[in-house]
Each structure stands twice: as C-alpha cells, then as structure tokens.
Amino acid sequence: MIEIFTNPDAWYQNHLTVIQAVLVFSLLAMSIQVCMRAGVFSLASVGFWAIGGYTSANLVKVHHLAHPFAIVIAILLASSIGVLFSLPLLRLRGLYMGLATIAFDLVVVVLALNGGTLTGGPLGLFGIPVRVTVPQLVGVVAVVGYLLTRLETGRTGRYFDALRNDEPLAAALGIRVNRWRVFAFTLSAAIAALSGSMHVLLFNAISPEQFGFSLIILVLSMVVVGGAASWVGALIGAALIEFLPEFLSTFDKWRDVAYGVLLILVVGYAPDGILGLVQQGFRRLVGRTGKPSSTALPAGPPAASVGATPVAGQTEALP
Amino acid sequence: MAQQISNALVLGAIYILFTLGLSLAFGVVKILNLAHGAIFMFSAFGGYIITREVVLPLAVVLPLTIVIGAALAVTIDFLAFRAIRKRIPNARQAELSMLIASVGATSILVAIAREQLNNETRNIPQKVFKVSVIRIGDIIRITNLQLVIFVLGIIFTVAIGYLVQGTKTGRALRGLAYDPPTCALLGINANVLTTVTMAISGGLAGAAGVLLALNLNVVDAEMGDPFLLKAFAIIILGGAGSVPGAVLGGFVLAFAETMTAAYLSTSYRDAIAFGLILVILLLRPEGLLARKGFERA
Numbered sequence: 001m002i003e004i005f006t007n008p009d010a011w012y013q014n015h016l017t018v019i020q021a022v023l024v025f026s027l028l029a030m031s032i033q034v035c036m037r038a039g040v041f042s043l044a045s046v047g048f049w050a051i052g053g054y055t056s057a058n059l060v061k062v063h064h065l066a067h068p069f070a071i072v073i074a075i076l077l078a079s080s081i082g083v084l085f086s087l088p089l090l091r092l093r094g095l096y097m098g099l100a101t102i103a104f105d106l107v108v109v110v111l112a113l114n115g116g117t118l119t120g121g122p123l124g125l126f127g128i129p130v131r132v133t134v135p136q137l138v139g140v141v142a143v144v145g146y147l148l149t150r151l152e153t154g155r156t157g158r159y160f161d162a163l164r165n166d167e168p169l170a171a172a173l174g175i176r177v178n179r180w181r182v183f184a185f186t187l188s189a190a191i192a193a194l195s196g197s198m199h200v201l202l203f204n205a206i207s208p209e210q211f212g213f214s215l216i217i218l219v220l221s222m223v224v225v226g227g228a229a230s231w232v233g234a235l236i237g238a239a240l241i242e243f244l245p246e247f248l249s250t251f252d253k254w255r256d257v258a259y260g261v262l263l264i265l266v267v268g269y270a271p272d273g274i275l276g277l278v279q280q281g282f283r284r285l286v287g288r289t290g291k292p293s294s295t296a297l298p299a300g301p302p303a304a305s306v307g308a309t310p311v312a313g314q315t316e317a318l319p
Numbered sequence: 320m321a322q323q324i325s326n327a328l329v330l331g332a333i334y335i336l337f338t339l340g341l342s343l344a345f346g347v348v349k350i351l352n353l354a355h356g357a358i359f360m361f362s363a364f365g366g367y368i369i370t371r372e373v374v375l376p377l378a379v380v381l382p383l384t385i386v387i388g389a390a391l392a393v394t395i396d397f398l399a400f401r402a403i404r405k406r407i408p409n410a411r412q413a414e415l416s417m418l419i420a421s422v423g424a425t426s427i428l429v430a431i432a433r434e435q436l437n438n439e440t441r442n443i444p445q446k447v448f449k450v451s452v453i454r455i456g457d458i459i460r461i462t463n464l465q466l467v468i469f470v471l472g473i474i475f476t477v478a479i480g481y482l483v484q485g486t487k488t489g490r491a492l493r494g495l496a497y498d499p500p501t502c503a504l505l506g507i508n509a510n511v512l513t514t515v516t517m518a519i520s521g522g523l524a525g526a527a528g529v530l531l532a533l534n535l536n537v538v539d540a541e542m543g544d545p546f547l548l549k550a551f552a553i554i555i556l557g558g559a560g561s562v563p564g565a566v567l568g569g570f571v572l573a574f575a576e577t578m579t580a581a582y583l584s585t586s587y588r589d590a591i592a593f594g595l596i597l598v599i600l601l602l603r604p605e606g607l608l609a610r611k612g613f614e615r616a
Contacts (some may be wrong), residue, residue, distance in 0.1 A: 103551070110587065213548065217422050225419075260424060267403060267416040
C-alpha cells in the first residue's frame with residue numbers, strides 16, 4: 001500500500017482491476033442507497049444491473065451500436081421495467097420489500113441461465129468490445145455523484161427524508177408518496193443499469209454467476225459499511241470492501257473471518273457507517289458550532305432519547 | 320407419480336425443519352438471520368467432526384448437533400445482534416443492521432468450516448445410521464433414513480406448534496412479535512425470550528443440518544446457501560412466524576419443485592421458489608395463512 005506514494009504509476013497498474021471494480025460497484029451501491037434514502041428497501045438493483053449489462057452487451061457486440069447509444073437504451077429499458085415492477089412492489093415495506101426484490105434478482109439469474117443466445121446461458125456473454133476507459137468511468141461516477149448531491153440537498157432530498165421517516169406525515173404535508181417512491185425506485189433501476197453497462201464495456205464479459213445472491217450481499221455491505229445517508233457513503237463503502245482483501249491479506253486464510261468480524265463491528269458500533277464516523281470526527285474537530293457538511297444527514301436521536309416521540313423535522317437515522 | 324410424491328414429502332420435511340427456525344426468529348424477534356444457513360451447515364460440520372472421532376448412533380449425534388446449533392445461534396445473538404438492538408432505537412434500521420451482521424457471522428462460520436474441510440466435500444460415516452431401502456408396493460422406494468426425517472419433521476413441527484400456540488411462553492412469544500413495548504409493560508422479559516427463540520431456531524437448524532448431511536451423504540461449507548433462499552420463499556408463502564404456514568409452504572414448494580423437475584425441466588426448478596415469492600408477495604402479501612392485520616406491509 002506504501003507503493004501508492006513511492007510509485008503511483010506502478011500502484012495504479014497493479015490495482016487497475018480493483019480500481020475499476022470500485023468505480024463500477026460504487027454506482028451499483030449508489031443505486032441501492034438512493035432507494036434507501038427514500039425509505040424504499042429495494043435490492044432489485046442487482047437484477048437491473050444484469051438487465052443493463054446484457055442489453056448493452058447485445059447492442060454493442062451483436063448489433064454494433066455505438067456504446068453511448070447502447071448505454072442509453074439499456075438505461076431506458078431498465079427504467080421502464082422498473083416503473084412496471086414498482087407498481088405492485090411498492091405496496092410492500094421493510095424487509096418484505098427486501099425479500100421480494102431479492103426474489104426479483106434471482107428470477108433474473110434464472111432467466112439469464114435459460115436465455116439462449118440472448119444471454120449465452122450459464123457461460124454468459126464474452127468477447128464484448130471494451131469501450132470504456134477508466135477516466136471516462138471516473139467522469140460518469142462524478143456526474144452521477146453531482147446529480148445525486150443536487151438531489152440530496154435539494155427539494156427532492158427533503159421529500160425523501162420525509163418519506164423515510166414518516167410516510168403518513170409526508171402525505172399530510174402534500175408529498176405524493178407513491179409518485180416519489182416510484183421515482184426513487186426507477187432512478188435506482190437507471191443507475192443500476194448504468195453500472196451494469198459500464199461493467200460489460202469495461203470487463204468485456206458478463207455471466208449469471210456474477211450477479212447472484214453474493215452480489216446482493218456485497219453491495220448491501222458496501223452501502224451499510226460506507227454509510228447509507230449519502231452517495232458518498234456508497235463510494236467509500238465500495239472502495240473499502242473492494243480493497244479489503246488486500247488489507248486483510250495478512251490474515252491469510254482467516255481473511256473471511258476478519259471480514260465477518262469487521263462487518264459485525266461496523267454495524268454494531270458505527271451504525272451510520274464510515275461516513276458517519278468521518279462526519280462525527282469532523283464535527284468534533286470544527287466544534288459544536290461547525291456547520292455539518294452539506295451531504296450529511298443529522299445523526300440519529302441520541303441514545304438518551306430512546307422511546308421519545310420523534311419531533312417533526314427531526315431526522316432519524318437511515319433507513 | 321407415487322415415487323415423486325414420496326420424494327416431495329421428504330424434501331418438504333427437510334424444508335420445514337430448516338424454515339421453522341428462520342421463520343420464528345423473523346416473526347418473533349424480527350431478525351432476518353442470514354446466518355441460519357451457516358448454522359445449519361456448521362451443525363452438520365460439527366456432526367462430521369464428532370463422528371470422525373467416535374462413531375456414535377444417530378440417536379446420540381442428533382441431540383448433540385441440536386445443541387451445537389442452539390449454542391451457535393445464541394452466541395451470534397449475544398455477540399452481534401444484542402449490541403445492535405441496544406444501540407439502534409429505530410426498528411427498521413436495526414433490522415437492516417442485524418441482517419448485515421448476520422452476513423458477517425456467516426462469513427466467519429463458512430471460513431472456519433472451509434479451512435477445516437480443506438475446501439472438500441466430506442460425509443458423515445455410514446455407521447452412524449445404516450441406510451436401507453424400504454419398498455412399498457412395486458413403485459415407491461424410500462430409505463429408512465428418509466422415513467426418519469419425515470417422522471422427525473412431524474414431531475418437531477408439532478412440538479413447536481404446541482409451544483407457540485399452547486403454552487404461556489408461546490403466548491409471550493406471540494405478544495413479543497406483535498407489540499414489544501406492551502410486552503415489556505406486562506413484565507415479559509424480552510431478552511430472555513429472544514435468547515429462547517434464537518436457541519430454538521438454531522437447534523432446529525442443527526437437526527436439519529445433520530439429517531440433510533446424512534440424506535445426501537454430503538458435508539461441505541456451502542451446503543446452507545440454497546436452503547436459505549428456499550426458506551425465504553416458504554416464509555413468504557406461509558407468513559412469518561406461522562408454524563402451519565411453514566408446513567404448508569414447505570410442502571407446496573417441495574411439490575412444485577419435484578413436479579417441475581420431473582415433468583418440465585430441471586433448469587427451471589430453482590425459478591419456482593423465486594417465482595412463488597414474487598407472485599405471493601404481489602397477490603397476498605400477508606402470506607397464505609396469516610391472520611389479517613399481521614404487520615407485513
């Protein structure tokens with residue numbers, strides 16, 4: 001890891017795949033985070049990731065479409081499916097929504113396994129032309145991040161906060177609850193499809209074993225460990241989880257044990273994730289009067305107020 | 320056809336044993352314990368370790384693995400879930416955090432088992448239970464082990480059903496599932512009940528683990544994964560925390576899968592479970608047998 005300072009070029013070359021993975025999966029993590037911010041616990045992103053990936057792969061490889069068009073079509077397709085599915089799915093709340101969307105992801109896996117030439121079956125599609133470079137990917141993440149910042153700090157962000165904390169209250173305030181839930185779900189599908197498209201155009205292959213239950217768990221861990229309050233948390237989580245194997249390599253064969261312990265410690269003792277810890281530290285540094293960073297959500301109610309009635313406008317911790 | 324039915328009954332019994340524990344923890348203490356599959360696997364693994372040293376009969380191994388499963392579940396609850404329940408007042412966030420913590424616990428258990436098994440598939444020695452084939456008529460073949468699994472499945476289910484519906488503890492459990500603050504006012508100790516629930520849940524996983532390991536003659540670190548996803552489907556079919564629901568869901572899924580594999584195609588067999596989850600959640604989100612008003616949506 002010291003190499004990053006002594007010889008940045010070599011470090012970059014050695015870690016290229018990990019860096020690419022961080023960027024691609026940070027987009028996927030953001031797509032889950034956006035939903036959670038609006039109080040929609042949807043894990044359907046992984047399915048939309050696959051739909052986006054296969055669509056882009058087919059369009060670029062078989063139909064020789066220019067990749068920007070392919071990506072746009074993939075996003076539109078995933079968003080349309082997202083709107084359709086959101087209508088029945090959004091009746092569910094909490095863990096049941098999570099379970100239903102996990103089921104959606106696994107149905108996508110089965111469809112991919114049996115999809116004939118469209119998906120390449122169990123082997124998947126490979127030999128897709130590589131069209132995306134790392135600087136372009138950084139640009140895409142930056143643009144998505146900028147848009148999400150606008151969304152988080154603007155009117156929509158406040159709508160989302162209201163929806164997450166108290167739906168009846170949000171409805172009473174005149175927020176069209178269903179419309180905004182559909183919006184969050186569809187936006188999430190679009191970002192996920194973007195991530196999937198980037199993945200196939202970067203790693204030139206996609207197969208069903210890449211997006212099963214393990215990807216759901218991986219991305220969910222990224223969001224929760226990084227901090228679910230903002231897309232920045234998703235980026236931090238993606239970087240941390242993707243680089244973790246390297247940090248933990250000293251543990252050798254006990255790497256997964258260390259990973260498990262870390263996960264338990266983070267959710268148990270830093271419920272707002274790494275981002276929450278950073279913000280806490282920052283606030284302490286600046287002093288109590290310091291203005292919290294713009295992407296920050298106010299921290300959850302202090303432990304002392306457990307059971308107290310939430311005051312309107314007081315933001316509870318996610319989700 | 321008769322053979323398919325008996326296969327489906329045995330598969331259903333294993334599903335039910337596995338799901339009952341998960342469903343109890345989910346329905347009563349609101350823990351979607353993704354480590355349930357790992358506890359199931361680790362108990363089978365424990366059975367393998369024990370029988371590698373001394374060959375004991377199933378009547379001794381089974382209680383031992385039940386204890387292993389219960390101890391694991393209670394330990395995970397103490398080390399991982401308790402801190403979350405204490406520190407996170409928001410119920411929804413606590414649910415999500417416990418789900419992630421259970422992923423961490425899974426990672427630990429699977430890593431240990433994988434290391435000990437050298438990434439290989441092992442089995443519990445045949446001497447633990449002498450398997451022989453029973454023929455009923457000309458068409459049905461069933462092993463005596465499968466018969467034992469089916470009967471044990473019924474016994475455990477009835478016992479848990481009685482515990483939940485017929486005892487005072489069961490009434491407290493149902494109360495806890497419905498309204499924890501009121502339960503606290505009535506003097507029900509939520510911590511003790513949670514520990515009891517997790518112990519029962521883990522014990523059932525332990526029994527299912529060793530029985531499945533014997534039936535398939537396989538012990539490996541990943542054996543819990545497919546069951547976890549099937550169990551989701553069964554819980555959703557039957558309703559969380561509902562014992563009759565788990566029975567119905569287990570048999571429905573087992574029959575659907577067996578018939579699909581036999582008469583349609585094996586490649587779509589696994590789609591059945593997930594398709595069922597989607598259809599049921601969309602049509603009848605409270606589960607087939609759940610009472611009205613049970614919190615689901």
